[in-house]
Amino acid sequence: MPAIQGLLLGTVGAWSALTLLVSGPCAAQTHESLPCVSATRVCSEWVALGGGPARAMVYRTVSLGARNPGVRRALIMVHGALRNPEHYFETATAAAFLAGALDDTVVIAPAFRSSEGGDCQDQLLPNEVSWSCHGDSWRSGGAAAGDPGVSAFDFLDEILRKLADREVFPNLATIVVAGHSAGAQFVSRYQMANRVHDTLGTTVQYVIANPSSYAWPDATRVVPIDDADASNAAEGWKSEAPHTNFRYGSFDSSRAPKYDQWPYGLESRTRGYTAKTSDDQLRKQLTSRTATYLLSQVDTLPLSGFDDSPEAMAQGPTRRARGEAFVKYLRERWGAANSTVLIVPACGHNSRCVFTSEIVLPVLFPAMGK
Numbered sequence: 547m548p549a550i551q552g553l554l555l556g557t558v559g560a561w562s563a564l565t566l567l568v569s570g571p572c573a574a575q576t577h578e579s580l581p582c583v584s585a586t587r588v589c590s591e592w593v594a595l596g597g598g599p600a601r602a603m604v605y606r607t608v609s610l611g612a613r614n615p616g617v618r619r620a621l622i623m624v625h626g627a628l629r630n631p632e633h634y635f636e637t638a639t640a641a642a643f644l645a646g647a648l649d650d651t652v653v654i655a656p657a658f659r660s661s662e663g664g665d666c667q668d669q670l671l672p673n674e675v676s677w678s679c680h681g682d683s684w685r686s687g688g689a690a691a692g693d694p695g696v697s698a699f700d701f702l703d704e705i706l707r708k709l710a711d712r713e714v715f716p717n718l719a720t721i722v723v724a725g726h727s728a729g730a731q732f733v734s735r736y737q738m739a740n741r742v743h744d745t746l747g748t749t750v751q752y753v754i755a756n757p758s759s760y761a762w763p764d765a766t767r768v769v770p771i772d773d774a775d776a777s778n779a780a781e782g783w784k785s786e787a788p789h790t791n792f793r794y795g796s797f798d799s800s801r802a803p804k805y806d807q808w809p810y811g812l813e814s815r816t817r818g819y820t821a822k823t824s825d826d827q828l829r830k831q832l833t834s835r836t837a838t839y840l841l842s843q844v845d846t847l848p849l850s851g852f853d854d855s856p857e858a859m860a861q862g863p864t865r866r867a868r869g870e871a872f873v874k875y876l877r878e879r880w881g882a883a884n885s886t887v888l889i890v891p892a893c894g895h896n897s898r899c900v901f902t903s904e905i906v907l908p909v910l911f912p913a914m915g916k
Contacts, residue, residue: 581607581648583639585632585655593656593704596696599673605635605655607648610708615716618650618914620709622702624658624725624732626897627685627851629668631657634729637898638910644902647911652709652718656701658684662691675701685731686809687739687819697819698732703742710746720912721746724753726897727850731757735809738832739820753909755840755890755900756865758853760872763829763880765806767797767860768871779867783844788887792871794879802856810857833882838909840900841869842893850895865895 582589585605592601593610608614623638625631635655642648658677660666666679675690677698682688687699702723708714709721725733737752738761768774773782773789782789797805807814812825820828846864848854862868869887876882890906893899900906 581639581642581653583607583636583648585635589635593701593708595675595690595700595704596693600675600690600693600696601673602675602701603657603659603671604705605631605657607639607642607651607653610652610654610705611714613714613716614652616650617652617715618717618719619647619911620652620654620715620718620721621910622654622656622705622721622723623901624656624723624729626726627679627728629658629660629666629679631655634726634897637901638724640898641901641907641910644904645907645911650914651911652715654705656705658698658701660684660691682818685728686735687732689818694817699736699740699819702736703740706740706742706746706750710748712747718748719914720749720751722751722753722910722912724755724901724910725757726755726900727757727895729897730754731759731809734837735761737835737837738828739823740831741823743831743835750835751912752835752837753840754837754869755897756842756845756869756895758851758865758868759810759858759861760868761809761828761832762806762811762861762872763825763832763876765797765811766794766875766879767805768862768867768875769793769795770863774862774867774871776863779863780846782864782866783846786843786889786891788841788889789867789870790874792874794871794875797860802860805857805860807857810861829880833876833880834884836884837886839869839873839885839887840890840906840909841866841887842890842895842900844892844894847894 590603590605594601623634625634638653642651659668660679661670661676662679677684678688684698687697690696734754772791815821845866862871873885873887876885890900890903
């Protein structure tokens with residue numbers, strides 16, 4: 547309880563200080579040294595897709611087009627299934643304040659808006675791209691509605707290219723791409739699939755927090771015993787250390803015929819961003835790129851959009867167990883030395899708790915050399 551109370555007090559303190567720093571949404575625009583921290587139109591800009599006129603919006607603390615030698619790192623924070631970039635922008639800027647990183651970090655929260663219908667009825671502006679919420683959705687790099695030539699992964703590619711522009715950010719050294727829940731599903735698949743990582747001339751790291759599923763590199767799955775047993779996994783919150791007692795083997799596909807198809811595995815990538823990339827290349831990128839998997843200590847219940855499909859259940863009984871088993875397999879079977887697990891104490895399936903935790907701040911805002 548003291549840890550939780552401390553976290554809440556720290557977050558409230560951050561917001562109080564931010565309020566003093568920026569008294570209104572326009573204040574950040576009137577003084578070059580102040581970051582823009584309000585999730586309002588004045589702190590947003592458009593990113594052109596496919597050469598335009600298609601476009602998508604981001605919130606950001608500084609302009610992505612104006613020269614800024616003071617920026618040394620970037621944090622891109624991807625929202626979850628509710629498509630609420632405002633919440634994630636506010637969380638990311640609060641984390642930057644707590645880390646003492648607001649002055650030299652550009653914080654960006656992209657918006658994957660959708661007017662698909664049903665529970666996806668965002669009000670779009672002219673030429674704003676609508677992403678699919680279901681099926682081949684934005685969270686797995688799916689194509690824009692009505693424009694199959696533009697994918698959700700292309701949107702992140704464009705943001706990364708802007709950040710790597712030395713005419714704009716001459717001193718930017720590190721980019722962190724982070725997401726929670728559905729946003730982490732996006733980031734985990736983008737980490738293994740994107741084609742710009744090695745072209746930027748800038749270090750890129752990935753932070754993957756509490757996703758419901760992963761794209762496994764082969765047809766093997768965790769065996770539902772030991773730490774992957776449902777009853778044991780449900781009690782997993784009692785430990786702050788990562789569980790490691792997992793075993794792996796073949797999976798009975800009659801239980802989930804699509805268990806190894808994209809986005810749960812690498813099969814059936816017949817169209818879209820990943821279609822022209824070989825399985826071997828995806829595995830190489832997945833296992834060589836630096837990724838930190840943030841798993842909440844008490845994220846052991848099927849809450850907040852938990853994926854209980856047969857394909858996801860083949861990966862483990864809880865979000866925490868799925869992440870622990872996945873990363874152990876990457877490290878032991880595929881030699882993914884740059885993939886690590888960090889258990890976030892006292893947090894459940896809550897992005898603000900995770901990203902403002904003291905042990906997470908150095909992951910989001912890596913130390914810069916003098």
